[in-house]
Amino acid sequence: MTLNFDGREIPFKPGESVAAALYRSGVKSWRITRENGRPRGLFCGIGVCFDCLITVDGERNQRACLVSAQEGLTLSSDSSLTAQTNCAQTNSTQPNSAQHAEQTEFEGEL
Known part of the structure; x- marks a missing residue:
């Protein structure tokens, strides 16, 4: 089972x-x-923080942590982030405390 992301x-x-x-x-x-062009993705995982907004089948600003994965879904990232996606894949899976503090500081930016 697969979905399409960019x-x-x-x-x-x-x-x-x-x-x-x-x-x-x-x-x-x-x-x-x-505001600052900082990358965002999964943060709280429960739909509270809005960091994981994504376009799902053309519908913008869906919380990726609340959308069930389904066969054939088409997901689109922020078009200005597409070039950065490969860099983001190399980040560690667990943020260190400095990364967590930075993300917490800017989580109000949408």
Whole structure:
């Protein structure tokens, strides 16, 4: 079972969210903040912080942590982030305390 993220096939497991499938496939961010251009992706995982906004089948600003992964979904990142996606895939899976503090500081930027 796969979904499409910016032209890339992403496998997912039944019951997984879009955010979980992306993260498990090495995609750590899929949008940037408007003000400072900082990368964002999965943060809280429960739909509270809005860091994981993504376009799903053309519908913008969907919370990836709340959207169930389904066969054939088409996901689009922030177009200005597309070039950064490969860099984000090399980030560690666990943020260090400095990264966490930085993300917390800017989580209000949407």
